Amino acid sequence: MRNLSCLIPHTHKKKSNWRAKREEFNQSLRYAKKVTEYEKEGKDLRELAPPPPTQNPDLVPCPHCGRTFNETAAERHIPRCQAMKTRPPPMNTRRR
Numbered sequence: 150m151r152n153l154s155c156l157i158p159h160t161h162k163k164k165s166n167w168r169a170k171r172e173e174f175n176q177s178l179r180y181a182k183k184v185t186e187y188e189k190e191g192k193d194l195r196e197l198a199p200p201p202p203t204q205n206p207d208l209v210p211c212p213h214c215g216r217t218f219n220e221t222a223a224e225r226h227i228p229r230c231q232a233m234k235t236r237p238p239p240m241n242t243r244r245r
């Protein structure tokens with residue numbers, strides 16, 4: 150396990166920020182989980198609600214759909230998302 154905190158220069162932050170950061174982090178984790186579920190089930194990611202707004206610099210934005218993910222999720226998601234975009238959606242997603 151890498152210790153990322155030693156790579157990040159110490160900055161002066163507001164004390165009350167950790168709570169918001171933590172909540173934001175939890176939200177993005179939940180969201181990334183949902184995205185993974187969708188991908189596993191072969192669902193169309195466009196049906197998924199947009200991600201919660203975030204200011205977290207640790208998150209990696211996907212260049213294809215604009216969603217942000219934590220480092221691990223982004224590594225998995227971005228190639229898949231690219232493949233999804235370049236390939237037409239499967240027939241069975243069409244439903245009414």
Ligand SMILES: [Zn+2]
Nearest residue numbers: 211213214230
């Ligand atoms: Zn994407």
